[in-house]
Amino acid sequence: MAAVLRRGVKLISSGSSQLLSGGCKHGRTSTLCISSSRPSSSKINVELDSSTGIAVMRFQNPLVNSLNLDFLTEICISLEKLELDKSCRGVILTSAQPKIFSAGLDILEMYGKNPEHYAAFWKSVQEIWLKLYGYSKITIAAINGSSPAGGCLIALTADYRIMADNPRYTIGLNETQLGIVAPFWFKDTMLNTVGHRTAELSLQFGLMYTPSDALKINLVDLVVPEEQVLSTATETMTKFLAIPGHAREISKSMMRKPVVDRLLSCRDADIKNFVSFISKDSIQKSLGQYLSMLKQKKS
Numbered sequence: 001m002a003a004v005l006r007r008g009v010k011l012i013s014s015g016s017s018q019l020l021s022g023g024c025k026h027g028r029t030s031t032l033c034i035s036s037s038r039p040s041s042s043k044i045n046v047e048l049d050s051s052t053g054i055a056v057m058r059f060q061n062p063l064v065n066s067l068n069l070d071f072l073t074e075i076c077i078s079l080e081k082l083e084l085d086k087s088c089r090g091v092i093l094t095s096a097q098p099k100i101f102s103a104g105l106d107i108l109e110m111y112g113k114n115p116e117h118y119a120a121f122w123k124s125v126q127e128i129w130l131k132l133y134g135y136s137k138i139t140i141a142a143i144n145g146s147s148p149a150g151g152c153l154i155a156l157t158a159d160y161r162i163m164a165d166n167p168r169y170t171i172g173l174n175e176t177q178l179g180i181v182a183p184f185w186f187k188d189t190m191l192n193t194v195g196h197r198t199a200e201l202s203l204q205f206g207l208m209y210t211p212s213d214a215l216k217i218n219l220v221d222l223v224v225p226e227e228q229v230l231s232t233a234t235e236t237m238t239k240f241l242a243i244p245g246h247a248r249e250i251s252k253s254m255m256r257k258p259v260v261d262r263l264l265s266c267r268d269a270d271i272k273n274f275v276s277f278i279s280k281d282s283i284q285k286s287l288g289q290y291l292s293m294l295k296q297k298k299s
């Protein structure tokens with residue numbers, strides 16, 4: 001059940017199984033409707049301040065916000081609800097997990113599973129990208145931790161990126177380091193942000209950037225002290241909100257639509273391509289080795 005935090009603000013815990021269709025109004029505060037059962041299973045929470053129209057979506061999928069099928073579905077449903085909710089004007093994406101924005105796609109979803117599973121997973125990755133890259137409302141990524149690969153992609157879909165000034169945090173599309181390849185729409189999203197040459201080097205080497213280096217190549221727009229990431233995101237959102245909405249929205253769409261349309265025109269082929277690529281023995285071997293490396297890092 002949504003709980004009132006302060007005047008005009010509601011906390012919305014949303015497990016995918018708990019979300020009902022359609023938004024609803026409770027007095028002055030516009031929020032999403034959810035049932036009250038099993039709120040502890042929520043992988044995200046959303047706070048919507050109806051006085052400003054700003055929603056804060058926090059990722060809370062322990063340990064590292066890795067993007068598995070359920071988590072992706074839950075994010076997508078919440079984004080859809082916020083998009084339909086007239087009282088919401090913009091969404092800040094951030095993490096409730098310490099030190100990690102998102103560890104990227106859950107490698108376990110791409111390792112040792114069957115083709116049907118790979119296809120369903122990839123479809124959900126496409127869905128989240130299509131939803132976020134084509135999102136009509138303003139999105140700001142408040143990057144308060146590391147953000148490799150799919151985590152970087154989520155950040156890249158936002159209209160603005162603000163990263164915590166902590167050299168331990170890194171961000172980038174590191175796919176080649178895992179022996180896998182960022183698909184064309186990951187590449188296009190990166191290219192539209194940092195330009196051709198930087199994207200080319202970045203993708204081939206699978207480079208991960210510290211916040212200050214990410215700022216130099218425009219991978220992020222602003223680096224601020226960690227404790228100011230959210231407040232700066234809110235201030236920035238207010239600046240975006242001062243622009244006439246329809247004009248901003250059309251401009252955003254004009255910049256992004258060709259890339260969105262490109263994936264829309266070949267979704268099934270892209271899924272087939274992914275399934276055939278990820279099922280290869282050599283790719284499975286690379287992913288297995290990478291997983292072992294992650295585990296060994298601890299010991």
Ligand SMILES: CCCCCCCCCC/C=C\CC(=O)SCCNC(=O)CCNC(=O)[C@H](O)C(C)(C)COP(=O)(O)OP(=O)(O)OC[C@H]1O[C@@H](n2cnc3c(N)ncnc32)[C@H](O)[C@@H]1OP(=O)(O)O
Pocket residue numbers: 063064066099100102103104105106107108146148149150151174175178180181182183273274277278291294295297298
């Ligand atoms: C021809 C063209 C065809 C196109 C075909 C397409 C091909 C596929 C394209 C796929 C695109 C994107 C891929 C991805 O997003 S892959 C994921 C990439 N992510 C990473 O490389 C991040 C790896 N993780 C880390 O670097 C670190 O874990 C961290 C995030 C910096 C956190 O470090 P930490 O020290 O705080 O925590 P750590 O102990 O390492 O991890 C805790 C546990 O979490 C597990 N884990 C970490 N990341 C992932 C992950 N992405 N998926 C699944 N599990 C993950 C880690 O193993 C630990 O588990 P455990 O506690 O030991 O059991």
